[in-house]
Amino acid sequence: MSILRAALYGDRYFGISCGMAVLDMRTCAFQYGRPERLLVNNATADIACHYNLPFWMSGGLSDAKVPSYEAGVQKMSAAVFNISKGRTGNISAGLLSVDEVHSPVQMVLDNEAAGYLKRVFRGFGTGEADLAFETIRDCAREDTFFASHPHTAENARDCVWEPDIFSRETYSQWNKKSDCDRARETAVSIMEGPALEPLISEDCERRILKIIKSV
Numbered sequence: 642m643s644i645l646r647a648a649l650y651g652d653r654y655f656g657i658s659c660g661m662a663v664l665d666m667r668t669c670a671f672q673y674g675r676p677e678r679l680l681v682n683n684a685t686a687d688i689a690c691h692y693n694l695p696f697w698m699s700g701g702l703s704d705a706k707v708p709s710y711e712a713g714v715q716k717m718s719a720a721v722f723n724i725s726k727g728r729t730g731n732i733s734a735g736l737l738s739v740d741e742v743h744s745p746v747q748m749v750l751d752n753e754a755a756g757y758l759k760r761v762f763r764g765f766g767t768g769e770a771d772l773a774f775e776t777i778r779d780c781a782r783e784d785t786f787f788a789s790h791p792h793t794a795e796n797a798r799d800c801v802w803e804p805d806i807f808s809r810e811t812y813s814q815w816n817k818k819s820d821c822d823r824a825r826e827t828a829v830s831i832m833e834g835p836a837l838e839p840l841i842s843e844d845c846e847r848r849i850l851k852i853i854k855s856v
Contacts, residue, residue, distance in 0.1 A: 645759050652694065655694060656689070656694050656695035656696060656697065657685060657689040657692075657694050657695075657696050657697075658696065658697040658698065659681065659682050659684065659686070659696070659698045660668065660698070660699045661678055661681040661684040661685075662675075662678055662739075663675040663677045663678050664842075665786065670704075670739075670791065671739055671829075672704050673702040673703060673704055673739050673740075674702065674703050674705070674711070674713070674714075674715030675706040676705075676718070677786055679718060679719060679722045679835065682698045682699075682700070682719075682722065682723070683722055683725075683726055685698070686698065686726040686728065687726075690726075693850070696726075696728065696811075697728070698723055698726075698728060698841065699715045699731075699733075700716075700717055700718065700719035700720055700722070700723045700731055700732070700733075701720050701730070701731050701732030701733045701734075701736075701751070702715070702733050702736060702739070702740070702836070703715040703716050703736070703737055703738075703739075704738065704739055705736060705737050705738065705805060706742060706785070707737065707742075707744070707745045708737070708744055708747040708750055708821050708824065711820075712737060712747060712750075713754065716732050716733075716751065716754065717732075717754055717758070720732050720754075720758055721758070724758070730758055730762070732751045732754060732755050732758075733751075734747075734748045734751040734752060734755075735747045735748030735751060743827035744829075745832065746824045746825045746828050747824075748828065749806060749825075749827045750806060750821070750824045751829050753804060753805060753806040753807055753820075753824075754785045756802065756804075756805075757802065757804075757807075760802040765800070771790075771796075771800075773792055773796075775792075776790050776792040776793070805827070806820050806824050806827065807820055809819070828852040
């Protein structure tokens with residue numbers, strides 16, 4: 642593809658991309674979520690690194706047919722592996738069943754997962770305010786709980802990730818709704834709410850629809 646783009650469009654860079662998948666040995670079904678796909682992606686990334694070439698890999702996809710634990714494991718695993726190779730840990734929001742299904746519920750769950758990953762790979766600071774030695778000492782001397790300290794109130798929002806869908810309460814406080822239940826409520830409220838601001842122009846939308854109709 643790089644050679645064709647250079648010949649036809651004048652591109653002046655060469656890179657490697659990887660979109661390998663696995664066939665199920667019983668059904669011969671095309672599978673996105675198998676661990677072997679991650680291994681091939683990462684081996685190809687090592688080749689690109691050896692030759693000092695840019696590299697792209699697909700990820701954040703799933704074989705699951707509905708929002709589920711299966712979908713979460715497959716999407717997050719691919720994203721984490723990609724990030725570990727210094728690449729973008731993308732999650733294809735809402736896509737399921739090897740791109741056959743788009744689920745608004747899964748889209749909300751994927752957005753939550755993306756926020757989770759961003760927080761993990763942002764890491765934590767090591768500055769004076771981050772380590773908070775003075776706060777620890779004050780709480781120890783005064784025998785007070787750190788959550789009531791002003792330093793905690795000032796820094797908690799930046800330090801601790803706040804979930805919208807994932808559980809944040811104890812079992813006794815739980816309202817008996819799963820993450821999928823809460824994601825479904827969020828998706829419905831968005832769809833029933835005011836129309837979202839379009840991100841493309843009307844002319845661009847018309848041209849896209851024209852292309853779709855011509856296929």
